[in-house]
Amino acid sequence: MSLDQALVNFIREALVSPDIPIEVDVDTPLIDRGVLDSLSLLQLMLFIEEQSGVHVPDDEVTLENFRSVRSIGALVQRLRQTPGEQLRAGGAGE
Numbered sequence: 001m002s003l004d005q006a007l008v009n010f011i012r013e014a015l016v017s018p019d020i021p022i023e024v025d026v027d028t029p030l031i032d033r034g035v036l037d038s039l040s041l042l043q044l045m046l047f048i049e050e051q052s053g054v055h056v057p058d059d060e061v062t063l064e065n066f067r068s069v070r071s072i073g074a075l076v077q078r079l080r081q082t083p084g085e086q087l088r089a090g091g092a093g094e
Helices: 003-015 036-054 069-080
Strands: none
Touching: 003 036, 003 069, 036 069
16 A cells, blocks of 8 residues: 555544545645644654654644645655654554
């Protein structure tokens, strides 16, 4: 399973409230639609680290980087190429 699909599944199952009638795909604006708040962002960052083995530094937690699953996937790909951003323990990957 690709990271993007894993992110979509995680967001649908763990972060979208049953009270919010929203369909999540790779281009859904997560912040604008109220899917991500401070708590769900932390949950999502932990999921990213577990799935990809990449640490998301605080200065990369921006509206632009977390706008959609597509932008999160691009962030992870960029961080994978940045020395020092891989977690020591590794991750499940794609």
